[in-house]
Amino acid sequence: MSKDFDVVANYKSLLLNSPELSMPVAAIQSLVELIKHSNATTMSEFMLSINVASQLLKSSVRNSISLSAGCDLFLRFVTRNSQDVAEFEAWKATLIVRGQSFVEKADACRYKIAELGVPFIKDGSTILIHAHSRVVSLLLQKAAENHKRFKVFVTESSQTHGGIRSAKVLRAAGIPTTIILDAAVGYVIDKVDMVLVGAEGVVENGGLINQIGSYQMAIVAKAANKPFYAVAESYKFVRLFPLNQYDLPTYNADTLSFQELNVDYDSKADDSGSVSSSALSQTALHMKTSEDQASQGSNPLVDYTPPNYITLLFTDLGVLTPSGVSDELIKLYL
Amino acid sequence: MSKGTNDLVDILVAKLKRRQLVGSSAVAQATLKLLIVVISKNNWSKANDLLNLVRSVGQRLIEANPTELAIGNIVRRVLHVIREEFRDAEASSKSDDNSEFQSVPLTTSSSMYNLLSETGSDDKEFTHASSNLRSDIIQEVRDIRIELDTIYENIKNQATNHIHSNEIIMTIGRSRTVEEFLKMASSKRKFHVLVAETAPSYLGQQMALELSKAGIEATMIPDSAVFAVMSRVNKVILGTHAVLANGGLVAISGTHMMAAAAKHHSIPVVVCTGLYKLSPLYPHDEDSFNVVMNPDAVLGFEEGDLMEKVIVTNPYYDYVSPEFVNLFITNQGGHPPSYLYRLIVENYDPNDHTFDPLA
Amino acid sequence: MDPKKKTVGFVPDHDADTTTSPGGSNNTNTVNSPVSAFSNTPDLSSTTNSTTSTPNPAGSAAASSQPRSINTSGARSSYEPMKSSYEEQWGLTPTSRPHKTASPRDGSGFPAKEQGGLNKKENKVKTSGLGIQPNAGSASTDGPQSSNSTSSAGPASAGGPPSSGNKGGSQKPSAPSQKSMTKAERRELQEKQKAEKAARVSAGLPASGKKAAQVLNQPNSGFSPNPSKSLATSFPGAEAEKAIAAAESTGQARRREKLTKEIGLFAHLDPPKFANTALAPKDLHPAVVHAGLQMAQFKICGANARCVATLNAFRKAIQDYQTPPNTTLSRHIQTYLNPHISYLVTCRPMAVSMGNAIRYLKYEIGKNLELPDEDARALFVEKIDNFIRDRITMADQVITSLGLQKIQDGDVILTYARSSVVQGLLLAAHAKGIKFKVIVVDSRPRFEGKQLLRALAAAGVPCTYVLLTAIGHVMREVNKVILGAHSLLSNGALYSRAGTAVVAMSAHERKIPVIVCCETYKFSERVQLDSFVQNEIGNPDELVNDQNNNFGHSSTRCHPSVRGANSGDAASAAAGAGVLTGWRESRDLKLLNLLYDLTPSEFVTVVITEVGLIPCTSVPVILREFLPMMQQ
Secondary structure: OOOOOOHHHHHHHHHHHOOOOOHHHHHHHHHHHHHHHOOOOOHHHHHHHHHHHHHHHHHHOOOOHHHHHHHHHHHHHHHHHOOOOOOHHHHHHHHHHHHHHHHHHHHHHHHHHHHHHHHHOOOOEEEEEOOOOHHHHHHHHHHHHOOOOEEEEEEOOOOOOHHHHHHHHHHHOOOOEEEEOHHHHHHHHHHOOEEEEOOOEEOOOOOEEEEOOHHHHHHHHHHOOOOEEEEOOHHHEOOOOOOOHHHOOOOOOOOOOOOOOOOOHHHHHHHHOOOOHHHHHHHHHHHHHHHHHHHHHOOOOEEEEOHHHOOEEEEOOEEEOHHHHHHHHHHHHO | OOHHHHHHHHHHHHHHHOOOOOOHHHHHHHHHHHHHHHHHHOOOOOHHHHHHHHHHHHHHHHHHOOOOHHHHHHHHHHHHHHHHHHHHHHHHHHHHOOOOOOHHHHHHOOOOHHHOOOOOOHHHHOOOOOOOHHHHHHHHHHHHHHHHHOHHHHHHOOHHHHOOOOOEEEEEOOOHHHHHHHHHHHHHOOOEEEEEOOOOOOHHHHHHHHHHHOOOEEEEEOHHHHHHHHOOOOEEEEOOOEEOOOOOEEEEOOHHHHHHHHHHOOOOEEEEOOHHHEOOOOOOOOOOOOOEOOHHHOOOHHHHHHHOOEEEOOEOEEEEOHHHOOEEEEOOEEEOHHHHHHHHHHHOOHHHOOOOOOO | OOHHHHHHHHHHHHHHHHHHOHHHHHHHHHHHOOOOOOOHHHHHHHHHHHHHHOOOOOOHHHHHHHHHHHHHHHHHHHHHHHHHHHHHHHHHHHHOHHHHHHHHHHHHHOOOHHHHHHHHHOHHHHHHHHHHHHHOHHHHHHHHHHOOOHHHHHHHHHHHHHHHOOOOOOOOOOOOHHHHHHHHHHHHHHHHOOHHHHHHHHHHHHHHHHHHHHHHHHHHHOOOOOHHHHHHHHOOHHHHHHHHHHHOOHHHHHHHHHHOOOOHHHOOOOOOOOOOHHHOOOOOOHHHHHHHHHHHOOOOOOHHHHHHHHHHHHHHHHHOOOOOOOOOHHHHHHHHHHHHHHHHHHHOOOOHHHHHHHHHHHHHHHHOOOOOHHHHHHHHHHHHHHHHHHHHHHHHHHHHHHHHOOOOOOEEEEEEOOOHHHHHHHHHHHHOOOOEEEEEEEOOOOOOHHHHHHHHHHHOOOEEEEEHHHHHHHHHHOOEEEEEOOEEOOOOOEEEEOOHHHHHHHHHHOOOOEEEEOOHHHEOOOOOOOOOOOOOEOOHHHHOOOOOOOOOOOOOOOOOOOOHHHHHHHHHHHHHHOOOOOHHHOOOEEEOOEOEEEEOHHHOOEEEEOOEEEOHHHHHHHHHHHHHHHOO
């Protein structure tokens, strides 16, 4: 066993060192590192160590959806190839080579997606994007390189401020970009020609798990009859089938619960019979502090967008309908 | 390319350019016929030689009439067949050698899985040429031809599965597929067809006439009455010019209106189409595959003084987005729109969506 | 419409009458068949097969003679000019309905001689002939025969009317005893029928003229089945109804349906009508007759125009009205106006706007029963003028000024067909200097949008013109849709020109605001959920785009470049014949020319009325709160 190797630390340092690396790729890279350091001598020992490591990885972060997609994919690969192993060490070496080539290819995935997605961006169109997604940014950059003229609205995404990051990247590429409030999606939707979002994970039915706010964006787009495209590398396809928002692995009992709002309205109101302005501001203050805490602990990071809201998914496997995603996942895991 | 086949290509290109040859079915037949000649009469040994040859012919044909998507579809089908044949030949020759670890991913063939498996380069894989490869390929291509010939038969034989007695069916334009479908159904069932007249081509008038001649109770309605009578319709059965990869249709102008009215009334929309009309292309723009016709049919040139003051538009096709379609009836059976991607995967190779020469 | 049409209309009446006196008429048919000698007879025989079988064993001989007479009437071409006489005949025709049926059969049967006559002049002649035949087997036949020449046709027709003893009283019993019989029958029927119905019938007969003619043709062509039935059905409603009632045989009715080109779903609606002055009762005021005719011919079209025309005609009628002895103007004027109203209904089903205006007029009359004659006359005339001014002219001005607030620079406005209010609004916006573009969407068969297009283009408004099928294509660039209304119903539904619903739906699909301009006087207490229960059927022949019938529009042209494969059909269409020219001869082919449709309220964003911008679901509120005030 590779007790001397800390897979979680490796994973975190990988992400820290290369900000363009996405979580599933980093996870696979960490697992490959683990294999390199592995001194397991039997197949079962080896499999166990990988399984444990991937569990460790998954539990190490609060939002493990994207990460677990990478872990599961690699585990599946290892398991599938474990049936006809002639020579254990040679097989391990092959795995390492494959894993490394995967990491190299992962980058190419995004370029392929960008290539597929660029034709969908029409000259003179306006595109609404959500927060920050590397692959979405790349797609838009490529489109700009292809001399497409278009404008972008990006939601601020108040939790991570990813929208500000996106705006920086896009403006640098010469794309006129406006940051809008998360609450202004409905306001701009009639001016928008298409909605483009990235994904943390694409689930079994072709639905989408992405940074919080994607779902309401999809609902608004649907109501306005605007196409809603998701952009995702295929290594983000994940074997999950959420029934609704509260059926996600990231959900816990504390998510958006009301327990922390312990402002005592009654006592305030009793002071003067009617709520004075100072009391109001005090209340607001209390609310603010408690909300700050709440947003750390109880606000969800991701939401789930059901497939009927998604027009198409741009992936490195091609442009897929949500049912095409299901097809790919079934083929891989059956 | 040999001179003889080159001449044949030129002839077809000219016909397409002059619009002497139009209509998906006719174009598909002609394209296939030409490709059989191209494959059999030219020298090639490597897969890529043949693929590039077919691609270059396809490219020329498509440029001759970019709106006839059936040309590209047939070329892609043929390319797919060629790849398959080479792959089979490769596999059979390889089986003699040693079944390596590498061949495993090939058989499981998940595209996602391929991310982690090492895929051999296409060039290498497709260089193998065996003696009877040519005849194998031509045989496969001929099979496509047989498929084309039996398309109407296969589609219309499903008619009684979809039409019940006393139905009121609405359609628009004139599609041979729909016409045969309804005529077949009328031999077993009694039903009523409402045909929108489809101004300004008035193909609907011909359709109504043809159906009535076949003893089907047909009522022609003006296009304006489509919404008004839709609530009494049981099914909308449409023909189409092309089906795009997302399930969207390129169909005669007015189809969108009818499909949308049907959706409003929750009336199922059925599209009858041969598989050769299914294109792996996406409608990046709703106008991508449209044709704008002579405005004379909309506002006569007699009214020249008015004509010069206004813009008259006469689009021939409509783009109908996939959410309006409930069922596709093809020569392979009935498919929901969500399954079309699969038919595309089965019939076309993703590398052939564009016809740029291979490396 | 043309006299031909009128004659046709007569035919149905005849049919009805014949049905009442089935024996005679039917007999004629049967007889005819045996009497192959008569040109008519052969045709009849074929047609009769179905119809005849039931009806008449008896007066076959007489019948046969009648058919012949019909044939003679084949001179029909001459009939056209004779319109007025025909109309009178129409009155006759009702009595002679059976004859008419016979005539259609004749047409169908008549292969050689008769067909020539019938087919060519077809409808008109036939109808006249028909009418004659029905009237009196013997006498009528004589008349027609004599009239064989074109000129004779006229006389024959004249004879027909007298024989029929029309409902309107214009009937002239020209025909022999049979005719008189028919007259009596007719009278009975007429009594039963309401005044409106009668009026409709008369109108319908003429109106049906075209159809009747066509119907006749059909029988000729191959519709051999029951000419009489077919005629009745094909002619629209009133006549058909009468005929049915008279016959009281469901079997006949069924046959009728088969023969006619009636659309089952719309069987409850009046068949299309054809204008005919001959139909009008004699004592109508000419201004009303004129207005009715123009409406029937769609020369006056549109809810506002029709309402104004009606009110102006009524004003003239009131001005010229002479109070009969022993009554006062205000007490008698309503009795006087009623036949006028009925006549208008026979010309074309009443527009909601007209109905509301007339109701208002009646209300004013009822309120002022005690006024002296001249005061009352002046008051009613003033009320009419005020109504036009306040509810239409001023209302349109207010709507225009409200609508202007909703049109901005850079707008792309789509509108459908033509509405006078919308046209006024767009022109006013242009005059105000707003830079906008208009897309005029139009549809067959009337191409009403062309009129709007001309007006806008003449004013210099940038316009695009497309047909309805291209709606999905053009809607992309549109940012506002402005529509007119025939009526707004109490459930918020918009009742307007057929095709409006598709336009509103396409806009709704793209979330483009749909603005409806509608004066409050067009609001209706009615509620309606679909386009079936209340609607109007236009003349299906308008849909046949041969060269004579495309409203000066080159609509027969096809796209040979795209549809080269079908060039055979396309060529024939382009040759001027029209794909559907022979549609009446095809057993299974029907044409439906629906004039209105119903747009669900969910598609309409706002209604601009003279009382402000309201959601269309507030129609009942306006009816409840506002209209009583307006009527003060």
